[in-house]
Amino acid sequence: MRGRFRRLLFEIDLTSLAFISIPLVIFLFFLIYPLSEMLVIAFTKDGNPSLSWFMDIFTSRFYIDPIGQGSILEYSPDYNLLYIQGRDHGVILNSLIVASSVSGIAGLFGLIMAFILARYDFPGKSLFRVLSMTPLLLSPFVNVFVVKKLFEPFGLLNWLLHEVLRVLPFRVYFDGLAAVVLVQSLTFYPIVVLNTYSALVNMDPTMEEQGENLGAKGLVLFLKVTLPLSLPGLLAGSLLVFIFSLEDLGAPIVFHGHPLTRKLISFQVYSRFISETGVRSPEIAALSLILLACAIAVFLAIKNYVMLRPYATLSRGGRWKPRLRRLGPVGLAAVYLILPLLVFSSLPQLGVFALALSERWAGLLPEGLTTWNLIQIFVNPRVSRFLINSLTYALISLVIMISLSLMASYTASRMRFRGASLIDALVTSPIAIPGIAIAIAYFYFFSNHFRGTPVDPINVLQFNPAPILVLGYSLRRMPFAARAIFAGLQQVHVNLEEAAMNLGAGRLRTIARVTAPLISLNILSGALTSFVYVVGEVSLSIIIGVLNMEYAPMTAYMRDVWLSAVGSLQIAAALGLLLMLMQLSVILITTIGLKQRYAFMGV
Amino acid sequence: MVGVRLESVTKRFGRVVAVDEVTLSIRDGELFTLLGPSGCGKTTVLRIIAGLELPDSGRVYFGDRDVTFMKAYERRAVMVFQNYALWPHMKIYDNVAFGLRLMGLGREEILKRVKEALKMVRLEGFEDRYPNQLSGGEQQRVALARALVVEPEVLLLDEPLSNLDAKLRVEMREELRRLQREFKITSIYVTHDQEEALSISDRVAVMNRGRIHQVGTPLEVYEEPIDPFVASFIGRASTIYGILSGVEEGLAVVDSGGMRFRGRLLEKVPEGSRVVAIFRPEGFTFGLGGKGLNIFEGVVDTVMFLGAHFHIRVQVDGVELLARVEPRMVPEKGSKIRLSIDPDQVKVLPTPNKS
Ligand SMILES: Nc1ncnc2c1ncn2[C@@H]1O[C@H](COP(=O)(O)OP(=O)(O)O)[C@@H](O)[C@H]1O
Numbered sequence: 018m019r020g021r022f023r024r025l026l027f028e029i030d031l032t033s034l035a036f037i038s039i040p041l042v043i044f045l046f047f048l049i050y051p052l053s054e055m056l057v058i059a060f061t062k063d064g065n066p067s068l069s070w071f072m073d074i075f076t077s078r079f080y081i082d083p084i085g086q087g088s089i090l091e092y093s094p095d096y097n098l099l100y101i102q103g104r105d106h107g108v109i110l111n112s113l114i115v116a117s118s119v120s121g122i123a124g125l126f127g128l129i130m131a132f133i134l135a136r137y138d139f140p141g142k143s144l145f146r147v148l149s150m151t152p153l154l155l156s157p158f159v160n161v162f163v164v165k166k167l168f169e170p171f172g173l174l175n176w177l178l179h180e181v182l183r184v185l186p187f188r189v190y191f192d193g194l195a196a197v198v199l200v201q202s203l204t205f206y207p208i209v210v211l212n213t214y215s216a217l218v219n220m221d222p223t224m225e226e227q228g229e230n231l232g233a234k235g236l237v238l239f240l241k242v243t244l245p246l247s248l249p250g251l252l253a254g255s256l257l258v259f260i261f262s263l264e265d266l267g268a269p270i271v272f273h274g275h276p277l278t279r280k281l282i283s284f285q286v287y288s289r290f291i292s293e294t295g296v297r298s299p300e301i302a303a304l305s306l307i308l309l310a311c312a313i314a315v316f317l318a319i320k321n322y323v324m325l326r327p328y329a330t331l332s333r334g335g336r337w338k339p340r341l342r343r344l345g346p347v348g349l350a351a352v353y354l355i356l357p358l359l360v361f362s363s364l365p366q367l368g369v370f371a372l373a374l375s376e377r378w379a380g381l382l383p384e385g386l387t388t389w390n391l392i393q394i395f396v397n398p399r400v401s402r403f404l405i406n407s408l409t410y411a412l413i414s415l416v417i418m419i420s421l422s423l424m425a426s427y428t429a430s431r432m433r434f435r436g437a438s439l440i441d442a443l444v445t446s447p448i449a450i451p452g453i454a455i456a457i458a459y460f461y462f463f464s465n466h467f468r469g470t471p472v473d474p475i476n477v478l479q480f481n482p483a484p485i486l487v488l489g490y491s492l493r494r495m496p497f498a499a500r501a502i503f504a505g506l507q508q509v510h511v512n513l514e515e516a517a518m519n520l521g522a523g524r525l526r527t528i529a530r531v532t533a534p535l536i537s538l539n540i541l542s543g544a545l546t547s548f549v550y551v552v553g554e555v556s557l558s559i560i561i562g563v564l565n566m567e568y569a570p571m572t573a574y575m576r577d578v579w580l581s582a583v584g585s586l587q588i589a590a591a592l593g594l595l596l597m598l599m600q601l602s603v604i605l606i607t608t609i610g611l612k613q614r615y616a617f618m619g620v
Numbered sequence: 621m622v623g624v625r626l627e628s629v630t631k632r633f634g635r636v637v638a639v640d641e642v643t644l645s646i647r648d649g650e651l652f653t654l655l656g657p658s659g660c661g662k663t664t665v666l667r668i669i670a671g672l673e674l675p676d677s678g679r680v681y682f683g684d685r686d687v688t689f690m691k692a693y694e695r696r697a698v699m700v701f702q703n704y705a706l707w708p709h710m711k712i713y714d715n716v717a718f719g720l721r722l723m724g725l726g727r728e729e730i731l732k733r734v735k736e737a738l739k740m741v742r743l744e745g746f747e748d749r750y751p752n753q754l755s756g757g758e759q760q761r762v763a764l765a766r767a768l769v770v771e772p773e774v775l776l777l778d779e780p781l782s783n784l785d786a787k788l789r790v791e792m793r794e795e796l797r798r799l800q801r802e803f804k805i806t807s808i809y810v811t812h813d814q815e816e817a818l819s820i821s822d823r824v825a826v827m828n829r830g831r832i833h834q835v836g837t838p839l840e841v842y843e844e845p846i847d848p849f850v851a852s853f854i855g856r857a858s859t860i861y862g863i864l865s866g867v868e869e870g871l872a873v874v875d876s877g878g879m880r881f882r883g884r885l886l887e888k889v890p891e892g893s894r895v896v897a898i899f900r901p902e903g904f905t906f907g908l909g910g911k912g913l914n915i916f917e918g919v920v921d922t923v924m925f926l927g928a929h930f931h932i933r934v935q936v937d938g939v940e941l942l943a944r945v946e947p948r949m950v951p952e953k954g955s956k957i958r959l960s961i962d963p964d965q966v967k968v969l970p971t972p973n974k975s
């Protein structure tokens with residue numbers, strides 16, 4: 018017993034104790050506990066344990082309707098219009114159908130892109146590459162609006178395809194669930210590209226050569242060798258897309274004019290929460306839990322195949338030269354046929370750019386070049402306030418995030434006891450937790466345990482969301498920082514730290530003088546990446562952040578353009594443009610300046 | 621400076637027993653070498669002494685102090701790592717000054733001592749360079765200076781020369797020996813190179829699979845190996861297994877196949893037990909001569925040129941003997957040859973049970 022205690026004392030010192038316990042306590046207290054509390058609320062009725070909230074949901078046709086209603090598409094001869102909207106299977110099934118369709122479409126399209134990029138060389142490849150990554154530039158809500166404008170019955174695309182090129186004999190109108198699938202597929206497919214690409218590039222080329230030697234060619238080789246080997250990347254990407262689709266609020270909010278679009282879990286939670294503010298409704302808790310359960314179930318189901326962790330270091334790669342072939346004429350033709358598709362998937366970003374610099378968008382295209390919108394976000398206090406809030410929150414979150422990530426990653430990579438990897442799992446877990454669930458759980462948590470204080474969301478008049486936002490942002494975006502730092506630690510030889518301890522430096526001093534300086538580039542790029550993702554965060558911002566507009570972040574302003582018709586679309590676009598420019602600079606700085614290559618949104 | 625003592629130290633990594641019941645006593649101020657093949661647990665022993673690893677059982681003492689549970693930064697045992705572990709983000713000056721700063725010395729004092737240390741390893745004027753601007757040998761010396769400058773109680777050297785080329789290796793090991801003598805610092809040196817071990821150590825411990833086989837001066841372990849492993853690991857040797865058929869005039873008589881020879885019995889064993897005999901290649905003489913004892917006839921099987929001399933393999937009654945030959949006397953491959961060895965040069969040991 019005494020011996021065991023002395024052994025423990027040998028392995029542990031004040032610093033390592035702090036490094037283990039601080040992230041653990043914070044995550045247990047501010048992530049696990051609030052979510053568990055929400056669980057309890059959802060399973061309680063009139064003070065007793067009860068399944069009734071779930072029974073109500075699962076027995077209602079509003080939530081689950083296996084038979085379904087409506088038709089996927091309708092043709093209206095009067096207007097010569099093909100109306101695509103999707104069928105209604107009830108809120109829960111709708112969400113699952115949308116998420117599956119999006120990850121399916123993104124998976125297929127992403128796989129093709131990744132394969133072309135990883136295996137072929139052709140003129141214009143860099144353009145191809147840039148275009149296939151463009152949709153990664155987030156500009157919440159505004160990009161959805163741009164897609165909506167472009168796909169309108171009398172919008173640019175219908176005009177082009179139906180009136181000018183006459184490839185389409187009728188106009189096509191996407192709405193309802195179909196529109197959500199369209200927008201999300203366009204936005205999320207590069208996540209699959211990135212993950213599949215790194216799997217393909219890091220694949221041992223002899224595997225494919227072996228297959229060829231055994232007589233497998235073309236499609237057979239692809240299906241029998243290449244595809245199975247790239248499956249971990251493909252699945253990891255598609256899994257992330259599935260979760261992002263489930264928790265997405267942007268597309269449902271922008272398209273909420275159509276009743277079907279409102280029948281998605283994310284929108285239901287959101288709209289009920291907004292309309293019942295101040296009410297601690299167990300039904301919302303139950304719905305959020307269902308959302309959480311779906312995301313976690315999918316995550317766990319394929320977790321064994323994907324192992325998200327190795328991807329942090331994968332892109333270090335370059336151990337072998339990937340197989341790169343020149344394309345034959347047929348292949349070239351095929352690739353150049355896909356190219357317009359890529360241009361098309363980059364249209365939202367181009368549209369945001371154009372909208373931000375124009376006076377209006379009434380017709381086919383934005384009109385009236387102006388810089389007024391851009392200037393407004395800096396000079397108009399009613400707009401700049403949001404920007405300043407966002408940047409402030411992001412900076413504070415950054416400090417928390419980097420400190421906690423450093424502690425957790427150090428523990429995971431340097432400490433030798435069981436459970437060290439648990440802490441690492443804990444800080445990367447927010448990847449699989451929908452932001453909406455965290456936001457709702459925080460609402461209950463803070464209104465329950467901080468009643469009457471400025472962080473009590475029900476205490477409407479005094480409520481200050483800043484601390485909650487900062488905390489939530491930090492935890493939600495932790496995986497980005499944690500992976501960057503973990504990857505850095507893996508590359509620092511432990512001997513370098515041991516040499517310092519040997520000379521008499523305690524652990525904290527060793528970390529400060531040796532470890533941290535050696536991974537400073539990783540810390541910096543993790544910090545930059547997390548920073549932009551905090552600024553672009555949606556769920557917490559528009560659920561908790563909007564409860565006091567004085568302190569709301571900029572994504573809340575961007576949402577307001579649709580829900581409360583205050584603010585200007587063009588200014589929202591200008592904010593979106595600013596956000597995209599920030600992301601672009603971060604990408605350039607980290608990849609070119611810092612030579613850090615772990616996948617950006619490849620998470 | 622202190623002596624270092626290990627008592628029944630054992631360390632396992634999962635199912636691998638890296639260090640197995642090691643008991644060692646290293647004297648104050650001596651240069652003690654751990655010699656053994658790669659993977660035998662040498663580094664692990666050093667790491668345990670440095671406090672970077674906690675043994676599963678056993679005790680470590682510095683002098684009379686039990687340091688087993690003391691953390692690395694609380695002991696004054698400094699390690700020079702195989703890969704040098706110089707901090708790439710610090711200049712040479714800062715690398716060397718690191719330990720001194722931790723001791724809370726004044727600027728002037730630090731400056732003086734760093735200069736001295738760099739001078740000692742002949743690297744004056746390198747203060748402002750970064751480690752990656754130095755050659756392997758120079759980095760090695762910085763690592764040494766960084767360790768010596770704090771005047772540790774124990775210096776631990778983990779294959780410090782293994783990353784250098786052959787010529788530099790010899791130079792550096794003389795340098796190391798000089799510095800160690802000068803400072804009289806208790807040093808534990810790890811290597812898998814027997815020549816290196818024999819040439820610089822006061823005493824050597826021969827290790828295999830986590831176990832210490834023999835401890836002694838270089839001459840002792842070479843001349844009087846206590847088991848076939850030590851014999852074959854240090855220098856070259858033919859090991860021949862047989863039965864002890866008797867003891868005549870103080871010499872063991874061994875039968876092995878059709879061969880009978882005599883040798884010096886290093887350990888008492890009953891007649892009829894299995895023994896192993898060790899023949900060093902340089903013990904053989906050729907042609908006639910000898911006292912009619914230990915004369916063998918055989919066929920030359922292989923001839924190997926080793927620079928200053930040759931080694932030949934001779935098949936004698938189905939047994940293979942390795943012998944050293946001067947260049948002017950090299951026999952033809954396939955020729956018949958007669959060779960003899962003084963019984964005093966043949967060491968006879970009991971066969972270790974199961975190994
Ligand atoms: N940290 C470790 N984890 C697992 N096994 C280890 C570790 N360190 C050493 N070993 C194992 O212990 C044995 C001895 O290793 P080591 O002390 O490094 O040998 P040497 O320095 O003599 O080459 C080897 O089998 C090695 O694989």
Ligand SMILES: [Mg+2]
Binds near residue numbers: 662
């Ligand atoms: Mg070693």
